[in-house]
Amino acid sequence: MSSTTATLQDLDSVDAFLNVAATETVPLFEHLEFEFLLEYDVFAPASRGRTRVHQPPDLFRGFLHCYYEDVYGTRPVARELQHGLVWYYCGLDKPPSRDTIDRFLTDLEHVIDDVFQRLVEQAAARGLLNSTYSIDSTHVEAIQYNDDASWNYDSTAEEHYYGFGCTIVSTGSKIPIAAEFTQRKQADAETAMRVTKDALAVGTPIWMLGDSAYDILEWHDFLLEVGIVPVAPYNPRNTDDPLDIEYRVEDRIKEHSEEVQLKQSVLDETYNRRTGVERTNDAVKDCGLGHVRARGRVHARTEVFIALCLRIVVAITNFERGDDPGREKLTL
Incomplete structure (x- = not known):
């Protein structure tokens, strides 16, 4: 009630x-x-x-x-x-x-x-977006009668759940500006690229933040080519010969500019803002994302x-x- x-x-x-x-x-x-x-x-x-x-x-x-x-x-x-x-x-x-x-x-x-995009544009027109975008995926629990849902593992909560996933780009005061509904919580490279491009259609930030799941070469190179600095922790498990870096951009920036140098202290400080997208996820769950009652995908x-x-x-x-x-x- x-x-x-x-x-x-x-x-x-x-x-x-x-x-x-x-x-x-x-x-x-x-x-x-x-x-x-x-x-x-x-x-x-x-x-x-x-x-x-x-x-x-x-x-x-x-x-x-x-x-x-x-x-x-x-x-x-x-x-x-x-x-x-x-x-x-x-x-x-x-x-x-x-x-x-x-x-x-x-x-x-x-x-x-x-409809979602029209509302994002109204938020942008009011100056509610800022120069830092963050991308993250979250779980979406479904009712047991939804045959299109599936069992997934949420590595953050370290538990299984029945449902779907949603990849969200947010900025400003817990404002989602791009999103995609997925079969599982963890987004693949194609989804990450699509949602990122949707977010950039709204505006061009200075920074784009993601966790180690976004240690994706294509994602980094695309953002650097359009003048945006991606900040995602380097995942050494992606290679047999790991680099001595904390963030993937420390290596990829060399492919795009010989003059630009990024201080790790600046990257650390910037990456700490990524918690904003987690707060956005929580806020959207309070708005109903955590209560999907429909049958079918x-x-x-x-x-x-x-x-x-x-x-x-x-x-x-x-x-x-x-x-x-x-x-x-x-x-x-």
Whole structure:
């Protein structure tokens, strides 16, 4: 049960009900417009058949509200949006049915990457990104009925889990700017390159940080060629003749410049900022990435990206209200 639902049961007046609904939901939508969802062909009115009773921007607000209130899955989301003024403050004319919720999620699958990117652009326009990007992979647990998930090993937690993975590039105050949903937690070189290029389409940082899993020659050389310094610990297990270096860039920089020298103290200091991406992962998990309830890979991926979108919405809302964008909740 969401915190809104639990709180509403304890209220003894309509005014109190209105206050809770307003403070819990409305601030999320004060500074952002989602009308751009109407531009997508997938949401265009059908030439034949029933017209849409509920508009995509309003349903998207409904999902953001539910994820903010720790409500996940089409059935729980449909139940949450049945409550009094919750659906009203999301912009809906009446409560949507579970079929409507499921159909919207299915349609959203086709455009969720672009929706996420539009929100990233809004964060960038507000100056919420900085000159250091970090890349990391995290685990995404799935329900046992999701036949597309698989058993994976999380080396960080030193335990097995059933689910998927997600590779995220973040910057600034716990803001994800690029991501990819993967079958396993550990991303391969192809995924690392794709997500990195997506992040650079947003802006060009000075530094790109990754752990030893990103001791990938192609990744380092690509970043150096475009003028970005990659900082990832050297993994001596990748060779029978290990080099006497701490970071792979100490060796690769020689292939790109004879004049540039990198002090290890500077690399150490810069690499210590990588903990920011771990905090971003935790923040996104609080937004729903850690609670994927969908069956199937495609629906699960969409739910992960909704969580990523919510994290950006919370950061932008806090910024616009004069609060710390890194806060994981709104100040009421």
